[in-house]
Amino acid sequence: MVAALTHILGIHNLPLAEDVVQDAFCRALEVWRFRGVPENPSAWLMATAKNRALDLIRRERTARTFAPELGRLLNSEWTVASVVQDAFLPNAIKDDQLRMMFSCCHPRLTxxxxxxxxxHILCGFSVGEIANAFVSSHAATEKRISRAKKVLAASKTLFDIADTALPARLSAVHRALYLLFNEGYHGASPESAVRADLCQQAMRLAALLLDHPLTALPATYALSALMCFHAARLPARLDHSGDLTTLSDQDRSRWDLNLVADGKRLLDLSAFGSEITEYHVEAAIALLHAAATSADNTDWNRVVSLYDLLMKIRPSPVVALNRAIAVAQKEGPERGLEEIGAIAGRDRLTDYPFYSAAVGELHLRRGHVEIAREHFQAAVALARNPTERRFLEKRISACENGRSTRTSMPPSDRPSSPAAPAHNSLPPLPPPARSRRSRESADPTDERQKGCSIESA
Amino acid sequence: MGEFTFLYRGGDRSGSPEEMQQVMQKWVAWMKELGDKGHLKDPGHPLEHTGKVVKGKGKNVTDGPYVETKDIIGGYTLINAKDLDEAAQLSLGCPILDRGGLVEVRPIMKLDM
Structure with a gap:
């Protein structure tokens, strides 16, 4: 709704558009207190916002300028109602959401x-919810959003999808959606409810991209496929007591097969054109995990070679770590540790709890219990939330028992800064040092942009 | 059996959208409970905070009422109850009470025939 209103009111009037929506919302709630909530509340809200916008334009059109490209139409009483009406048609709203999405991914913004x-603008999250999802303070989030809105307001109009800057902007949009998804999938927020919501929003917005011929490109299909594969595993990421489970320990019967099927379909659709993006490769890795009946039955050879490819397309320490974990699955913990030791930029991983945890796990598999314990203790000190801490503490107790029962961790990553690999987790490792196929695996699956993550869960 | 009005005065109307939504849901639940027990004659309406005041023999029309927010009447509901005590008892569940507002319970005047 904010997107539709911004289209009419002009992007410089973004705060006004937000006020209109907020006001419509508050009025609706007040009336519904007495009269009950109607069957289709969103249609009511939409109609109310539309009428408020119309009132506002009539009242203030001499005092303010609205969207420059609509100026004349809004100034004439003959056309104003139909312009406002058109902006609220479902297709126009979709279009405006798309344009707003591109506008939000402005190159001047981090x-x-x-x-x-x-x-905030497209998903209607409050500052508090966003602060919560990103584990940052309310004040800092508020500042970040209001600064970002100023940048947005300075652009004269909503981003035009037909603009020549589309390709560059589209990759920023992809990254932002992937970041959003990953924040939901294995972000630092301890609240699982918020997280699933973030994943859903990312998928909804990606679906909007797929709906428009200019943005339904191979990378968009691949990204959507990747999200489907990860989302399919979401129901199994936490066990019944709310603890993280690693990829190898997950109850695969809880995976959502419909989403896996959707992902496959989207991945097929992504195979046109000549470009292979990191999303294609990551989706292919995720599919290998999704298709395996257990960690042992995963095709680790192909996983490793896909990681090799990913390292060429988008190298990062986190991708390298995920690759090393896959190597350990295939060739045993010694080889995994060698690979980890060879990671370029390994020092950038040291703040990342799942890096230490991965190293600890591999030592544990080799039977080097003391060394493993030290690494797990280092990881616990870096844990970002109680769920991670519980997970890592269990690994320490596994050291005490002298054997590893299960392992792995979930990874996550967030693309943010290259220096900070996201959080992720690590993968799992196999049982003690016996065979090289471990039962667990780590699956690193995601990573994304600069950072990338590791995944295991 | 008698008829009463609940006049709602004041009450904090600000808050985050999530809070407002929760408040709304409490109202809806409370209204439903009144209705289920047969006490709700008419749920009534919320009132805009703006309006005109017409006053005196001179019939002066001014914008208003400009009273303090805590005193402004924000809405009304018509209630069936056995007596004033029961009506007051029914108002105890009103969510406005948690938000700094008050409910004025007033019997509707009737002539017994």
Whole structure:
């Protein structure tokens, strides 16, 4: 709704558009207190916002300028109602959401700011919810959003999808949506309810991109496929007691097969054109995990070679770590540790709890219990929320028992800064040092842009 | 059996959208409970905070009422109850009470025939 209103009111009037929506919302709630909530509340809200916008334009058109490209139409009493009416048609709203999404991913904004804006304007998240999702303070989030809005307001109009800047802007949009999704999938927020919501929003916005011929490109299909594969595993990421489970330990019967099927279909559709993006590769890796009946039955050879490819397309320490974990699955913990030791830029991983945890896990598999314990303790000190801490503490107790029962961790990553690999987790490792196929695997699946993550869960 | 009005005065109307939504849901639940027990004659309406005041023999029309927010009447509901005590008892569940507002319970005047 804010997007539709911004289209009419002009992007410089974004705060006004937000006020109109907020006002419509508050009025509706007040009336519904007495009269009950109607069957189709969103249609009511939409109609109320439309009428408020019309009132506002009539009242203030001499004092303010609205969308420059609509100026004359809004100034004439003959056309104003139909312009406002048209802006609220379902297709126009979709279009405006798309344009707003591109506007939010303004090159002058950091990726975090882009995502915060998308959540705020297009998903209706409050500052408090966004602060919660990104584990940052209310004040800092508020500042970030209001600064970002100023940048947005300075652009004269909503981004035009037909603009020549589309390709560059589209990759920023992809990254922002992936960041949003990953924040939901394995972000630092301890609240699982918020997280699933973030994943859903990212998928909804990606579906909007798929709906428009100019943005339904191979990378968009691949990204959507990737999200489907990850989302399919979401129901199994936490066990019944709310603890993280690693990819290898997940109850695969809880995976959502419909989403896996959707992902496959989208991945097929992504195979046109000549470009292979990191999303294609990551989706292919995720599909290998999704298709395997257990960690042992995963095609680790192909997983490793896809990671090799990913390292060429978008190298990062986190991708390298995920790759090393896959190597450990295939060739045993010693080889995994060698690979980890060879990661370029490994020092950038040291703040990342799942890096230490991965190293600990591999030592544990080799039977080097003391060394493993030290690494897990280092990981616990870096844990970002109680769920991660519980997970890592269990690993320490596994050291005490002298054997590893299960392992792995979930990864996450967030693309943010290259220096900070996102959080992720690591993968799992196999049982003690016996065979090289471990039962667990780590699956690193995601990573994304600069950062990338590791995944295991 | 008698008829009463609940006049709602004041009450904090600000808050985040999530809070407002929760408040709304409490109202809806409370109204439903009154209705289920047969006490709701008419749920009534919320009132705009703006209006005109017409006053005196001179019939002066001014904008208003400009009273303090805490005193402004924000809406009304018509209630069936056995007596004033029961009506007051029914108002105890009103969510406005948690938001700094008050409910004025007034019997509707009737002539017994």
């Amino acid at each position: 990726e975090e700011a882009q995502v915060a804006l998308v959540l």
